[in-house]
Structures are given as structure tokens and as C-alpha cells.
Amino acid sequence: ETGVTQTPRHLVMGMTNKKSLKCEQHLGHNAMYWYKQSAKKPLELMFVYNFKEQTENNSVPSRFSPECPNSSHLFLHLHTLQPEDSALYLCASSQEIMGPGVPYEQYFGPGTRLTVT
């Protein structure tokens, strides 16, 4: 399955580092998402982009900064993270943003396992 790819797959960073996560979708979709998956917790939606415009910021701390240069690429820039930010970060895409009765399925990438030391 190569619909949604994420790099790197694993990342270890110190609290003072700056790094970026990359997501690319090859499905021709117009909506892209960042989620955080922590152990024993529900997936948390972080950001939503629709046609390159951010439509949702789910109260995410400013140390996470998304960027969507085009409908196929999504980045998550990280700086001065905390150990509690260690998690699996998932990217997803869908044809467009779902609405009531609009059956747009989200396709997920494999995730980036982030460890903050």
C-alpha cells in the first residue's frame, strides 16, 4: 500500500531540536490530516487541511507547526518538544472533508514513531 507515505518512520529528538515530519499522498485527494496516537488513548486529531487551507487546529500547542504547500504534501514542523509529545504521528487523506452523509473515507499512512528525549 503506497497511497499515503510518511517519512521518517522513526525519529528520536532532543527537546531543543527542530525536525520535520513529511507526509505525501498519491491518491489525488484534497484533504489531509495530522493525528497523534498515544498508547491507551484515542487517536487525537491535530490539524485538518482542505485544498491547502487549514480548516482545523484542535488546540495544538504552537511547538507543532503544520505546513501544506500543495494538496499532495503535508509537513509537521517540530521544535522544543516535550517528552510527553512522544507518540505515533499519523497522516491521513480523503477526497474532501467529510460532511453529513458524504462518504469520504480517510486513508492513513504508516506513521512516524517519535521519541523525545
Added chain:
Amino acid sequence: AQSVSQHNHHVILSEAASLELGCNYSYGGTVNLFWYVQYPGQHLQLLLKYFSGDPLVKGIKGFEAEFIKSKFSFNLRKPSVQWSDTAEYFCAVAQGGKLIFGQGTELSVKP
């Protein structure tokens, strides 16, 4: 705000046993419902979804789910599990353009 509850955190079954995983959501109105599965080391993939019509939805790999509006439930079922069904299962509700996930149920199937 909408929330999703999956009551079973870890389920252990023997092969050929029947499976039912519970999922309840908190808020009524028009909802779109999903079950996703995450096999070990793999990405989340869609098992099935409900948008409208027949409340009994059939998905891939022999899974089905029933939407019961009066109970705010969307339980996942499979009559006979296989070792290869070992995975984590997530129920999700779409509302306002967002997917809201439950915390997941880990299923372990013993050969």
C-alpha cells in the same frame, strides 16, 4: 461534544470463536460510523462504514457491524475469528468533518 467509547480494551479469543466488540457514541443526530483495523506493524485501514440505509453493514474479511440508533451503538461482529485477525480495532464517528475515535480494542486470537 461527541465522544466514542469502546468498552473492551483487550479481548483474547481462540480461533473459531465468535467476536463482538462494543462501540457507543455519545451524541445523536446524523452520524457516519466507521470501524478501522490496525494489524501489527501496519497502518490503519478501513474495515467497514455506515452512512445511511441498511443498518447492518458488511465489511472486508467477514466482518459486519450493526448500527442501532436507539442505543447509540455500532458493534463489530465476526462469527468465527482467525489468528490473522489479531490486531487493534478502532471505532470512529464522523461529525462536523472530523473523525472522532474510540481508544481502541486489542484483539488477540490464539491458534
